[in-house]
Amino acid sequence: MKIPSKLKKEFEELELNKGIYLLAFSGGPDSVYLLEALKSYLGDELSDIIRLCYINYHDSSAVKEEEAIVNEYVDKYHLKLYRFDTKFKKGNFEDWARKYRYQKFKTIIRKEKMTALLTAHQKDDDIETYILQKERKNCPLHYGLNKITILNGIKLIRPLLNISKAEIYNTLNKEYITYYEDITNHDDHTKRNVIRKNLSDIDRKQLLIDKTIKNKDLEHLYQSFNDQKAPYQFDFYNALTEENKKRFVFYLIDKYLKTKKRREGIAKEIFEFLKSNSNNSLAIKKDLFLYRTKSSFFFFKDFSMITYSFTYHQKKIYKNKYFTIDLTDISKFNLVSLPVTIRNAEKDDLIDTDLPTKNVYVFLKKQQVPAFLYPAYPVFLVDNKIKCVPFYKDIKEKKIPLELFLLF
Numbered sequence: 001m002k003i004p005s006k007l008k009k010e011f012e013e014l015e016l017n018k019g020i021y022l023l024a025f026s027g028g029p030d031s032v033y034l035l036e037a038l039k040s041y042l043g044d045e046l047s048d049i050i051r052l053c054y055i056n057y058h059d060s061s062a063v064k065e066e067e068a069i070v071n072e073y074v075d076k077y078h079l080k081l082y083r084f085d086t087k088f089k090k091g092n093f094e095d096w097a098r099k100y101r102y103q104k105f106k107t108i109i110r111k112e113k114m115t116a117l118l119t120a121h122q123k124d125d126d127i128e129t130y131i132l133q134k135e136r137k138n139c140p141l142h143y144g145l146n147k148i149t150i151l152n153g154i155k156l157i158r159p160l161l162n163i164s165k166a167e168i169y170n171t172l173n174k175e176y177i178t179y180y181e182d183i184t185n186h187d188d189h190t191k192r193n194v195i196r197k198n199l200s201d202i203d204r205k206q207l208l209i210d211k212t213i214k215n216k217d218l219e220h221l222y223q224s225f226n227d228q229k230a231p232y233q234f235d236f237y238n239a240l241t242e243e244n245k246k247r248f249v250f251y252l253i254d255k256y257l258k259t260k261k262r263r264e265g266i267a268k269e270i271f272e273f274l275k276s277n278s279n280n281s282l283a284i285k286k287d288l289f290l291y292r293t294k295s296s297f298f299f300f301k302d303f304s305m306i307t308y309s310f311t312y313h314q315k316k317i318y319k320n321k322y323f324t325i326d327l328t329d330i331s332k333f334n335l336v337s338l339p340v341t342i343r344n345a346e347k348d349d350l351i352d353t354d355l356p357t358k359n360v361y362v363f364l365k366k367q368q369v370p371a372f373l374y375p376a377y378p379v380f381l382v383d384n385k386i387k388c389v390p391f392y393k394d395i396k397e398k399k400i401p402l403e404l405f406l407l408f
Contacts, residue, residue, distance in 0.1 A: 001039070001177065004167075007037055010159050016159070017045065020048075021049060023038075023053070023117075023120075024105065032177060033163075034120040053082040054067075057088060058087050062182075072178065082108050116155035123160070123204075124164060124204070126145045127144065131195050131207065143215050145158055164204075225251045230299070231296035252270070252299070253266055280372070288301060289303075306322075306375060306376040309342070310343070313338055321405065322405055324405075326402075337382065340381065349361070349386055378404070
């Protein structure tokens with residue numbers, strides 16, 4: 001098969017002549033086109049580089065015809081085939097089938113240590129995905145389909161995103177290349193099929209332009225997310241649209257939780273939590289909390305589980321994982337001598353000074369320190385007596401040479 005120069009260039013950029021790839025193969029026009037294009041590009045090396053995976057769902061009376069075409073290409077090019085048989089039981093067939101096949105792909109690729117999965121998604125699939133994302137009001141990281149992505153823990157490559165369905169049919173029919181036509185792809189039983197029938201060529205061109213613009217906007221948006229450092233300021237967050245607030249929340253979930261489990265539910269909890277105005281905390285999981293103050297929010301472990309104690313004898317700068325302090329001028333901390341021990345505050349701590357408020361926790365409350373910070377707040381002891389509890393405002397405004405990594 002003669003392949004267009006744009007597709008050959010795509011294969012070259014993707015370096016598909018290197019490694020071992022699993023091709024999701026159904027015998028349909030798209031996967032047949034991709035296989036034939038790879039044969040033209042790789043030549044006799046095809047069987048060394050490409051493996052096929054075929055899933056028989058037994059969902060049609062024509063599966064024997066489908067199987068025959070799959071086997072025809074396996075024999076024709078002497079390819080290794082991974083075949084699985086299954087039957088749909090209940091629920092949404094499309095969702096079930098997608099999960100089933102990608103789990104099988106993952107198993108094969110990991111077991112055989114393959115480079116990546118190749119799928120024959122093409123330009124029309126890309127456009128249809130974009131339309132569905134907009135209709136469902138999704139907040140994807142990318143509109144439409146990505147050429148290269150990580151899905152279900154495996155690398156997925158879609159080389160045909162610049163090739164239209166019409167181009168595929170024209171080439172296959174012109175060159176008398178055999179393929180299996182699934183008649184269900186022309187029924188109105190799925191949303192994609194309805195979209196496919198109602199789109200004109202003009203619509204497709206405009207949608208591709210819109211998608212490109214939206215993806216460029218998303219690149220800028222996610223770069224702005226990457227530029228933010230904890231604690232995350234509400235000035236930045238509140239300036240976002242409602243949709244982009246949700247995007248930022250999902251971005252933070254991916255950054256701190258690195259999990260897909262309960263992702264939607266966790267995002268909803270966080271989104272609602274951030275609407276409140278009070279200093280508070282939200283348990284995300286056993287060892288991770290989301291904390292918010294009036295001006296910012298951040299993720300950290302449970303402050304009540306933090307304990308530390310450091311004793312310093314010299315007038316110099318000290319740094320540990322909780323704070324950095326400059327003790328060159330100890331008078332800035334109302335100290336007259338060293339050594340000094342700095343530890344986290346405890347509930348029954350009393351201040352040994354002339355301040356009218358003696359209880360440390362009461363003092364912190366009056367200083368408007370968020371309650372969740374009390375157990376980790378530093379107190380300064382000389383001769384086992386608390387001689388200094390830094391003012392919260394002084395720390396935040398850097399009026400004293402003490403930087404708390406716990407807070408900032």
